[in-house]
Amino acid sequence: MYQVRCILVSMLLFLGFYFCTCIDTITLTRPVKDGDILVSNGETFALGFFSPPNSTNRYVGIWYNKISEQTVVWVANRDHPITNSSGILSVDQTGNLILHEKDQSFLFWSTNVSGVANGVSTAQLLDSGNLALFQGLVNKEVYSWQSFDHPSNTYLPGMKLGLDRKTGLNKVVTSWKSSQNPGVGDYSYKMEFVGSAQLFLFKGMARIWRAGSWTGLGWSGVPGMTKDNISNGTYIDNEDEVTIVYLMHNPAMLSRFVLTEFGTLERLTWEEVSRKWIGFWYHPKDQCDGYNHCGPFGFCDPYASLTFECDCLPGYEPRSPQDWYIRDGSKGCKRKVGTQMCKFGDGFIELARVKVPDTSTAHVNMSLGLKACAEFCLRNCTCMGYASADISKGADDGGCITWHGEMIDTRTFSDGGQFFYIRVDAAELGTPLMLFSNLIFNIYYMIYVAYQIFFT
């Protein structure tokens, strides 16, 4: 009965094009030829050869089995297309999955893992959309390779992005070259590990958007994540890995992140009623999402002013007033002239709904509460600001993140974000005694400047 239904479903979908095998494994004796389709156990995903729109090249890919609009989530031979229909995906004598042409030895693609025992490997298309290569029989815990470790342009539920500390593999999402060409494109979405771990969108080597660091509730640059009621994201940081994974509350709901050829990270769910992918989230979204848009010590606030989104953090002023005047904030800000940092009377000014600065120059201590964090920051002259490291917890056990060096890529949101405390001197805080001392300093400074002008 199952078999009959399975064949019917597949015949309806692929009528006239393919003969469905309705099997989910590849073994030494059972390869997948161009035209064959593997269907996962729960019939959610299919694997086979496909051609992108307007292309005659053949690629091995995985797509959703049940939906009418072919949506490819993974491609094996991204940069090595096969030009005719003689491709075969099989398990070889070394236990690897290989893609070659009939009677030809050239490899278009291979899993290329070593140390697989005596060639008894089985590849299985799982219902999560993961293609796993097991040693020996299927359903063992041990896999020697899985497609989830080598993403294409799509990030699926259950897939881990980030670093496997044991193998050193950093799992990265990369865009297609174009809708006709699934080859590795310009854009990548990837985790970086300087300071505390952060996710970035890259164009080539250049950072173009920072999803940011994990705040306990989500990524600092993605305020919408905290309102996500269809899935949950979990950040894992232990001796084995630093990764992010998400799962759908309703596993039957089809949902994906895709990094488009134009460099937009989109999140979509399939709506059966309209038979369409509905996008409900994307980044970069506005000018303030542009990485380092307002330069060092600047911050980007799209709601504050109709004329210019850039501003300086409290205690700072534009480094280049001329550029600032023509609405170019890229040179950023510097300490206001005459400020006396790291003297008695330093304090903090609080900003709300903030995407905290790039944490490459930050230091995290999870055993300090927010108050101890402020004290720690005051005691250390290189500390420029602080925030809670985990806003899902209370002020006493949320940890402490401090910045030591240039603070870049700070922005505000209309909703979401967190509190951020910027270190300023007494004058900026407006303490009366300190205002007086600052006045003395300013007079001294003016005399100094006058001296410089007239006598040197």
Ligand SMILES: *[C@@H]1O[C@H](CO)[C@@H](O)[C@H](O)[C@H]1NC(C)=O
């Ligand atoms: C395929 O080519 C046609 C005609 O050139 C064009 O209208 C269509 O947009 C192309 N489709 C894709 C997905 O590029």
Ligand SMILES: *[C@@H]1O[C@H](CO)[C@@H](O)[C@H](O)[C@H]1NC(C)=O
């Ligand atoms: C497919 O193309 C290859 C060269 O890329 C050629 O050697 C082979 O004969 C072709 N197969 C068929 C069935 O046309």
Ligand SMILES: *[C@@H]1O[C@H](CO)[C@@H](O)[C@H](O)[C@H]1NC(C)=O
């Ligand atoms: C296979 O892996 C080895 C070592 O990891 C590497 O040197 C080689 O280039 C790889 N081959 C292919 C076809 O990717």
Ligand SMILES: *[C@@H]1O[C@H](CO)[C@@H](O)[C@H](O)[C@H]1NC(C)=O
């Ligand atoms: C999630 O929240 C939105 C807006 O509050 C609501 O429209 C939607 O029905 C909710 N979805 C689920 C699955 O609860």
Ligand SMILES: *[C@@H]1O[C@H](CO)[C@@H](O)[C@H](O)[C@H]1NC(C)=O
């Ligand atoms: C996330 O949601 C999935 C599915 O509802 C559930 O099995 C899992 O335990 C949840 N994880 C966390 C950390 O809440």
Ligand SMILES: *[C@@H]1O[C@H](CO)[C@@H](O)[C@H](O)[C@H]1NC(C)=O
């Ligand atoms: C964190 O702060 C505690 C208490 O001040 C201190 O003992 C510990 O060494 C700090 N840890 C790091 C990694 O700085």
Ligand SMILES: *[C@@H]1O[C@H](CO)[C@@H](O)[C@H](O)[C@H]1NC(C)=O
């Ligand atoms: C200040 O903090 C930085 C970064 O954590 C650290 O390298 C430096 O030693 C600290 N300096 C003092 C005086 O504690």
